[in-house]
Amino acid sequence: MLNGFNTRAVQAGDLKIREIGNVVTPIFENSTFIYPNSESEYMDSSSGMPYIYSRWGNPTVQSLEDKYRALENTGHAVAFSSGMGAITAAVLSNIKKKRILSIMDLYGQTFQFFSRTLKTLGIHVDFIDVDKLNNLDFDAKNYDLVYAESITNPLLKVIDIKNVAAFCHENDVLFIDDATFASPYNQNPVELGADIVVHSATKYISGHSDVIIGIAGTNNYYNNLIEMRKTLGASPDAFQAYLSYRGLKTLGLRMERHNKNAMELARFLRDSKKVLNVNYPGLDDNKYHKIAGKEMRGYGGMLSFTLNSMEDAHKLIKNLEIPAYAASLGGVESLITMPVETTHASLSPEERRSLGISDSLVRFSTGIEDIDDIIKDFENALSKL
Known part of the structure; x- marks a missing residue:
């Protein structure tokens, strides 16, 4: 069986x-x-x-x-x-x-x-x-x-x-x-x-x-x-x-790590004074946490967060060493992108605003790298903002 x-x-x-x-x-x-x-x-x-x-x-x-x-x-x-x-x-x-x-x-x-x-x-x-x-x-x-x-x-x-x-x-x-x-x-x-x-x-x-x-x-x-x-x-x-x-064949093994890494990174970013807000349903203070907990077995490897400005977002991405700046998601490697420049670039500014997508929104696809390395990478990049 x-x-x-x-x-x-x-x-x-x-x-x-x-x-x-x-x-x-x-x-x-x-x-x-x-x-x-x-x-x-x-x-x-x-x-x-x-x-x-x-x-x-x-x-x-x-x-x-x-x-x-x-x-x-x-x-x-x-x-x-x-x-x-x-x-x-x-x-x-x-x-x-x-x-x-x-x-x-x-x-x-x-x-x-x-x-x-x-x-x-x-x-x-x-x-x-x-x-x-x-x-x-x-x-x-x-x-x-x-x-x-x-x-x-x-x-x-x-x-x-x-x-x-x-x-x-x-x-x-x-x-x-x-x-x-x-x-x-x-x-x-x-x-x-x-x-x-x-x-x-x-x-x-x-x-x-x-x-x-x-x-x-x-x-x-x-x-x-x-x-x-x-x-x-x-x-x-x-x-x-x-x-x-x-x-x-390895989806289960990969998702275990994606879920764990994203949760730990989301908690770290939530506690950072340089980050305005974090979007991740695994956080217990997230608006959708209750629904996710009811209908999902894990919260996934995706998260997004907002910084003070588009300039800060670009500076953060420039100083991160682990993630590649690329559209897509879900791979073993961490990827980072700004929806305004990639996934939602085809939408007008008015359409993006109606969806709540700001120019300083950053989306992160958490890979399966060691989470200590990912968090240290973010600590270093955030310290330069």
Whole structure:
């Protein structure tokens, strides 16, 4: 029985070919397969037929999907060529009334997709504050679907998934959740009631900043996702899938360290006189601590904090030695960035202000380095402000 998270992470989903005796899943860099192949015992789960074409299904990709769904505790999984591929497929495959409700606090590209791209397709998106969503202060019957992020980017607000999902289902509305910041180690949104969970698997799932890939988990909307992936051409290639499959094997071990390091760093920054405020749901005085404690097994490796000025933020980053100044997150190495210059640079100043994203906000993706070294690095950099 594969009960423990790390046991499932290592053992589940591996494709082992008896005639070869391989221990790990091979990389099937095939665009096409012999057809019909009636002798094959390996079937494409998307069709129940032998593999035909890698845009439709690929053995290495399926191995990743099977391992992920064992960790996400969903009946099905679909991998995509990027996190945005997973998001666009999940949304576009479930539109009927052409009306969506989404939280305002979104990853920048998701916000652009909702506020600009969908508008050109005649799909209307209303935006709602996280607190209003958590308080169920909306008329769900007006919408095809409600969209949220488990932990928002970059202010680390936390969605009450169980409460919101139950309200959506009472009104026959789909609920989609982006759980990238949480990872399957810390949270399983479908178990809490979400209909579809999506991840930028580029981040914690892959874990090494060397691949672009997305993935979605669901119990009931598998065919919708598969057909949209085929149509959009958003299938990952086998090598992307292999790197992510390999990364998943250590997800539990990595997340234990991410969770621990981020908590200790958040406490250190909270106590610093040079830092105005810290956004991290693991802090007991954080506004969203109670919700996070109820619906998450850990608080994640992401945090953000505000300094007195943009000049201070630049000076801090310049004097830090461990983190690289880069967008993205969830890798073994620490990364630091300013949302105004990277993740949310595509938004107008007015849009950023409406989201509470100041010019001196700093986002930190805590890696798995020794926490004593990370804190010493911050002590030195903060002392120069």
